[in-house]
Amino acid sequence: MKRGIMEKRDRVVVIGGGIAGLSAGIYALKAGFECTIYEKNAIPGGECIGWNRKGFHIDNCIHWLTGTKKGTDLYEVWKTVGALSAQTEYAPLDSFYSSVEGGQTVTLWSDLKRTERELLAVSPEDEEEIRKFIRYVEYSKQCIYPAEKPMEMWGIRDYIAMGKEMADFPKVMKELGKCSIEDYSKRFRSPLLRKLLCDYLPKEYGAISLLVSYASIADGNGKVPMGASLQLSLRMEKKFKELGGEIFYNRGVEEIVVEKKTAVGVRLADGRLMEADYIIPAMDFYPLFHRLLPREYMPAGLRKAYEKPEAYPVTSGFQVAYAVDEHFACGETVFVDIEPLEVGSRTFDRMYVKAYGYDPVCVKDGRQVLQTCITQTDEDYRYWKSLSKAEYKEVKAKLVQEITRRIAEKYPELAGKMDVLDAWTPLTYERYCGAYHGGYMSFIAKPGSKKLKVNGKVKEIRNIYLAGQWTTSPGGLPVAVTSGKFAVQRILKSQKRDIAI
Ligand SMILES: Cc1cc2nc3c(=O)[nH]c(=O)nc-3n(C[C@H](O)[C@H](O)[C@H](O)COP(=O)(O)OP(=O)(O)OC[C@H]3O[C@@H](n4cnc5c(N)ncnc54)[C@H](O)[C@@H]3O)c2cc1C
CATH class of the missing domain: 3.50.50.60 (FAD/NAD(P)-binding domain)
Incomplete structure (x- = not known):
């Protein structure tokens, strides 16, 4: 009342x-x-x-x-x-991300059929697993986020309705509910497909997270507002x-x-x-x-x-933003092999680049923002935290140099033409939002x-x-x-x- x-x-x-x-x-x-x-x-x-940095807008959140x-x-x-x-315009993106290795590229397209064709072409020997993967993503589209009311207020009818809507999803849970992304990737023989599965989310996380994330994009339910x-x-x-x-x-x-x-x-x-x-x-x-x-x-x-x-890790990032030529096109979000890069006690051999030229907000005077991110965990947070102010500044600057060099090696057309706009670490998230261990998502079980x-x-x-x-x-x-x-x-x-x- x-x-x-x-x-x-x-x-x-x-x-x-x-x-x-x-x-x-x-x-x-x-x-x-x-x-x-x-x-x-x-x-x-x-x-x-x-x-904004140097007149460029650095967009730091919505990937989907x-x-x-x-x-x-x-x-x-x-x-x-x-x-x-109803008037919201969405970015003209048509993929989740791509992975590159040894000159070959595979992409998780928004169009599942296209992904299926591409993965089969890359690795016919993985046909059975590829078809299953596509089926699991299809089933994961049913995993709708309950937004009407908190679950403790649900009645029997709500559960029945959910059961009907998510009829096939339990099959995915049954098969992969206890499987990490890394373990799941081992079911595939192709090294490129293994990398594809492990590239986006930390590989120790549940395979279900990856499937559900990709499913929302493949279902048109995970777009990026302009x-x-x-x-x-x-x-x-x-x-x-x-x-x-x-x-x-x-x-x-x-x-x-x-x-x-x-x-x-x-x-x-x-x-x-x-x-x-x-x-x-x-x-x-x-x-x-x-x-x-x-x-x-x-x-x-x-x-x-x-x-x-260790049981409830969080995700953060060491991120760098650049201004580059607006005609540079590398795909949407692309993971590449890099010369091993040491950050604290860990070594990274993959990283991604993402060009933001799709949104005019991130383009200025014929140049667009390009970003990269090295995924960081609790352990990396502790490393950054252990540094003195001067060391922190120095390590950050050195890493930016190393990363810039690696990007230029992968994309020679960018060599000498990348303006560094900004770089930030898990400690930035802690300072700005009070984020626990710099985590920008919550715990991942x-x-x-x-x-x-x-x-x-x-x-x-x-x-x-x-x-x-x-x-x-x-x-x-x-x-x-x-x-x-x-x-x-x-x-x-x-x-x-x-x-x-
Ligand atoms: C690089 C990056 C990429 C991401 N990509 C995606 C994505 O693609 N899709 C997705 O769904 N999510 C994504 N996220 C996660 C998403 O941004 C967060 O989950 C979400 O914004 C969290 O919102 P929140 O309101 O819960 O917390 P917060 O955003 O942390 O908001 C909490 C607010 O409380 C304020 N605050 C803290 N302490 C105090 C205090 N004592 N007094 C007053 N105010 C205080 C903080 O300043 C902050 O403004 C991404 C995040 C980042 C950083």
Whole structure:
């Protein structure tokens, strides 16, 4: 039942203006609450942003946005928060990524039939596995992200409906649910196909993650909106403000003040207490449960994940952006062999380049942005963290030089013609978003480890509802945007109100 207009409205305070926080704010306003967001940075978006260097825009998030397919519950959520609309234009991309080795290239195309033909041409001896792979990706298209309401509010009908929609997906789970990407790749004889499977996600991760990711692209449900990631965040901010929300930037929250099992408000850096009836932390959970709230409130599952990073790894990157000739075309996202590159104690022999010329936002004066990323893990984070300020700067600069040389070796037409725009590391994500170990996705449960799902409540505090990508591994934008909605639905449920918003 909706409340009367004259009645004092409950105030929701959201901590963090990333995708989860903006989503929570929009749904809170739609549900009739007053809402204020406090964001520690100067702009919205959190991890879903980009920035300008030397007049070029570096887009640093969306490689694919699950939920771009009309008719899905997730699309409705993206529409409601103003991120997508019927007018949204998508990038003219037609593949997930390509892998190159020994002069041969294979690509995971958006068109599955094309991929099947190409893989069979490259490795006829893998026919049986290739056909199975294509079938598994086809089945994985059924793995739709539940976005209507939190699963604890599901009834028997919801489960039956899901069972029908995902009728074939259990076959993939049965065969590959406990298999890492690396183990899965060993079923293929071709070294190139093995590389193809291992190139994108860290190879110790579950094979299912790769299949489901590729399936969303092959299903037209993982497109890239034109205008880059920051614009998507700004559209959500605009929607939030249009609905009457207030967002304050450069206002980090230092503490959540709890009295008698009730959170009474948030303390800002300048010491002010901003009162709230409900608080939705939509920020990284590590600083949340180490700084803003006493550790004893940390959910047990989360504690376990922090204690066992080898079972719950996170992904980050050492990334470099360049300006190059706009006519340079290497394919969309292309992985290549490189002369071994040492980063800390680990050695990398593959890396990718991605040209952003498809979006005019990333093109200027006949030049486009080109990016590369060396995937980083917890171990790499610890390496970066061990360096002094001066060492950090020096290692970064040296790596940029080494990477630039390797790109020029692979693409001689770029030699001497690449302007370095910027380089950033796992520590950048930690500094900018408070990201645990610099992770820009949530924990990835390795096969055999339990997938982390944090119940949206903080035990023993009545009115805190959690949001953000760290609520459900492996995180990402769909988890972030739905978690904001779910947090508000949990508040509505606690008030015995209709959860349909
Ligand atoms: C290079 C890269 C590529 C990616 N590619 C994809 C992709 O292709 N598809 C996909 O789905 N996902 C992708 N992601 C992941 C995606 O960006 C994140 O999952 C998502 O943006 C997380 O949103 P969030 O709101 O949960 O958290 P965050 O973005 O971390 O937002 C949290 C916000 O809280 C703020 N904050 C923290 N502490 C405080 C405090 N004390 N007070 C006030 N504010 C605070 C932070 O500044 C931040 O703005 C990518 C990320 C990166 C970096």
